[in-house]
Amino acid sequence: MLSFGESHGRCVGAVVDGCPAGLMLSQKDIQRELNRRRPGQSELTTMRGEVDEVEILSGVFEGYTTGAPICMIVWNKDIDSSKYECVKYEPRPGHADYTAGVRYGGFNDHRGGGRFSGRITVSYVMGGAIAKKILGEILKIEILAHTIEIGGIKAGSTNLEEIKQAENNPVRCADQEATKKMIKRIKQVQGEKDSLGGAIECLALNVPAGLGDPVFNTLEGDLSKALYAIPAVKSVEFGSGVDAAKMTGSQHNDPFAIREGKVITPSNYAGGILGGISNGMPITCRVTIKPTASIGKPQQTVNLRNMKETTIEIEGRHDPCIVPRAVPVVEAMVALVIVDHAISANLIPRVLEKKI
Amino acid sequence: MLSFGESHGRCVGAVVDGCPAGLMLSQKDIQRELNRRRPGQSELTTMRGEVDEVEILSGVFEGYTTGAPICMIVWNKDIDSSKYECVKYEPRPGHADYTAGVRYGGFNDHRGGGRFSGRITVSYVMGGAIAKKILGEILKIEILAHTIEIGGIKAGSTNLEEIKQAENNPVRCADQEATKKMIKRIKQVQGEKDSLGGAIECLALNVPAGLGDPVFNTLEGDLSKALYAIPAVKSVEFGSGVDAAKMTGSQHNDPFAIREGKVITPSNYAGGILGGISNGMPITCRVTIKPTASIGKPQQTVNLRNMKETTIEIEGRHDPCIVPRAVPVVEAMVALVIVDHAISANLIPRVLEKKI
Amino acid sequence: MLSFGESHGRCVGAVVDGCPAGLMLSQKDIQRELNRRRPGQSELTTMRGEVDEVEILSGVFEGYTTGAPICMIVWNKDIDSSKYECVKYEPRPGHADYTAGVRYGGFNDHRGGGRFSGRITVSYVMGGAIAKKILGEILKIEILAHTIEIGGIKAGSTNLEEIKQAENNPVRCADQEATKKMIKRIKQVQGEKDSLGGAIECLALNVPAGLGDPVFNTLEGDLSKALYAIPAVKSVEFGSGVDAAKMTGSQHNDPFAIREGKVITPSNYAGGILGGISNGMPITCRVTIKPTASIGKPQQTVNLRNMKETTIEIEGRHDPCIVPRAVPVVEAMVALVIVDHAISANLIPRVLEKKI
């Protein structure tokens, strides 16, 4: 997948190459996922009023994918770049303004963060929508992400049914109690012109054992690389994650067992991956999302023209906590990686059904 | 870099392609790093008696790299495969025996874990030795890893001087107090035929701002992918890492400041990377290493031939805690990624000096 | 570079990733090259009336490239797909109808040849326009292609001045005498509802010595791979090409000489490349273009539904000889490869000039 476009440019787009031919695909399949990421779903999100309507420009013919590259575009409509003139020379703390300026010599489109805006994840979600569809229809693989922490408030243990319901609450958390606290906390920092970080867990269910190409293209490696393409991710863990540092081998090793004639592990500290290869158990990974960098509070920065320190207050329309809207983005990236590994494992035919 | 070889095969090797011509390189440069990873450095490590002597087979001529692929080999000498016959059909919990068997249809070399043994990291360290030398000599970049946690015992805050000294203690921890506790704890679990996990922090000092190729080839993404090639890694964090979930934007955003005419950030929750691009501050990342999977305690597993559950006790010579020996491996992977990004940023000439 | 779109779909597009920031770039730079490839330039070409107007959707801001992916699109306007219903089941000889049907299971967009139409080279020319601009402005490299054979009529020896003038004649041949014969011959076969093949030579002038990454990424290898992406190419030669089979070493070896303090070769059978690396002399390559496969004459084919042989007569608007319009396409592909090698040789800065 390739991504193009800028936050305040003409559009955000994605080109998916290597999609098998014969997949029934319509605008609706993409739009459904885009709507999950779209701003304005609740009072907790930015007020930027984008409908984010996708157009498919190539690679689909008579309702089916052709096997040719699929180009998808969302035109930017509600653009207000007036607030961004300063950031070119007074980089916002926590943002890519400064590093993008260095990397691209100041030629980067700084408006709305340009390529470094969360808006760029529109392209990930478009590509991920196709990946999820392939995984679901061909391999019955389901990708499910949900919020497990916001501002230090952690969700308690939840079951699969609750996780599926998480989609219906404004923070996408499966734990009702924690949800209420999270919402309250978000509104509080919103009032303080501040923001909150959090964490998302993603499950990939029904992934067959045997995916992954060690030593360098492990499943964890490819997943973590893809997840770090999401702006604001600060950690990627699998299974036990950071807690593995506290454990002994006898606690951490998942014993093998037989259930209904299949090899399983009753516990899953491995997160569904051993030696970089899926073991048939659910793949479980977690990402930490840092607090939204754009906050209204005064912050110290520098003026790059006169090289003096100064203070800025960022205006504009920002999410006080981006975690809920990042949930479908995490799913998209996980789906894209798993579909790639499934293709290289010969699990997905190059043509889904013959037409002639 | 490409890695080949098996734990109990003839050798472990690496081929480094794309190394600039004109780098003075000898066996010693590689050997120094291999010695840091070699078993038998203290009573805390495996008794496998490998000297791990490197041979350079190609790509070096009259003491300098030629620009051609550099093949390096360490021959396996102290091999005892007698203990491994069972693991083909009775996979060891926490190991790749089962997943490798599925992935490669049972044809994988299972002796000593084969390709999935920690021994494979010999190849990483060989490649990393070249990368570290290039970074040090051309760009004055220093890569420094050290143990920050073992079995739940965390190192306290330490300074750069202490971190540099960590190399000299058996667990490679910069905090003297924690070191003592860690050693004691390791010996304890060793007696219990069990093992311990831990965590390593890696610093990359003096990395110039501007490295990284968003959106998909971010510096974090490439680093985390490389780090997950190390067996046993369960998490990769940058800067604030998992703690970002607890923070507000005003806490997490590193303010910009001017020091000696340069843009810096007094705090470094970003871990030296903003928007996937280095910002000139030290790159700080952390990995969690799970407890060594090979433990002597009886464990439940399955017999893949009769598909019945059974119990195994793993014999063999294993590290009760692999964390200290993983320190140079982490450095190697970080160095390999940074040198790649430095090359694509035109910071490393294709020829280090002209000979004619 | 990535290409998307279909002959009779909504558009043809290209995404160029990795373009340095700070290149002044406007629609006009692209349009100039597109106009050279556009149909309807003379009576010798197809009557499909496309204006082929480019839109730049991303990666350019305030007149300069930003370093982000550049997406360019040409909307298809003059589409008449009525003539193509049959080709799905009765593949046209010499076309990709049959192989595309097998490869994509019949889901490929067959209208106008879909992805296999010469129209797809619009995307190559768009990408090549940027590459040519970079090469010209940064390295003073000039890429010049011209027709050297059509239907067995070969151009005689011509000089650089004549080659530059070739652009102004309808077959883009530098030899005036041959031009007249070529035009006459094309009109003749046009009357016979037949078509002609030919050959194009491409020169890359001022390429510095030292480009190419043997053994697998030789300059010839990358150029030939790129040139074979042009539909209808049947051979790629460098320097002496097929004539090398007749020669002795003493004839073929280009002697080295000194001119104005520089190493040159007075002859250039090497085609500017030795051992896969440029030697500083002009790179000279030749491609053979097969006769346009779409001809009005009755041809034998098969019906894939009843698996019986049958006869077709292809209607539609086709060039009797595609060679002249392929000239800018050949230049585009050569430019794209050379710019890639120049980038990996550190000859092109990541930022062309600093803005701040």
Place this chain on the structure above:
Amino acid sequence: MLSFGESHGRCVGAVVDGCPAGLMLSQKDIQRELNRRRPGQSELTTMRGEVDEVEILSGVFEGYTTGAPICMIVWNKDIDSSKYECVKYEPRPGHADYTAGVRYGGFNDHRGGGRFSGRITVSYVMGGAIAKKILGEILKIEILAHTIEIGGIKAGSTNLEEIKQAENNPVRCADQEATKKMIKRIKQVQGEKDSLGGAIECLALNVPAGLGDPVFNTLEGDLSKALYAIPAVKSVEFGSGVDAAKMTGSQHNDPFAIREGKVITPSNYAGGILGGISNGMPITCRVTIKPTASIGKPQQTVNLRNMKETTIEIEGRHDPCIVPRAVPVVEAMVALVIVDHAISANLIPRVLEKKI
């Protein structure tokens, strides 16, 4: 596949990554192909006395491939570097001495041509031997190359049976009459301290329709790139090749027909490929090999230290015509590309048979 090693270094080696597990593979499978390329097979070849015995260092266990990288090595034994001191500063015409010196700043191993020696093709043949075995055993694909021209003497039309017999004559030509003339001509130029070029045709039989990934990874594109990795190749043609420039569409288009219920083309000007995708007919390609650059005759060159013109006479043991020994090398490269495309077409399982 990756290649390493130098002509007069310690060894020449190859690493093949991505080979399916479960292929029965022994040293003999590789050695058989190496013997075909080995010097000293007749009086027409170099006198360098290498036995070229392969050692398999990794990736094979108990007689079967494991799915891990396969490293193969041939140690260099009969090295005489005494003749090469001069070439560092007085580059041999037609050789890579000059361009390698520029590219690698003079640090390249110049002895015997180093990385640019024909000896490097030992690594291609080792990799190709595995590819040929997979293609033959899994897909019944046969790769057959033979000499069709030497020094302007062209082989007449021959049938498949004759082509298979070509292996048994010293120039590997299927035409007995031409063979005699070729041998005579080679001996003649040998006496004159000169050398000859020639051409090789390669057939790939039984390749299924549908291989190739247009637009950029066409079958021709990947084959030609691989073939240009062979030193001395000056042209790559498919099917009609350069003759297409003389033809009309009605001559060139291969009509489709039905034979035994299958779609075929009675003629094969396409060379088995349409639109970059195999059509099920034999793939036919041709390469031109330039005359061996190393000749005993005096030649003009330059001295790079004093930048003056000078004359050299090359000593050493060189083939007067490398074409016959290049035949197995061409087969190797064709096999490697086709096996790659077959893998991406899901035609080759990741595991050839299950062991457990």
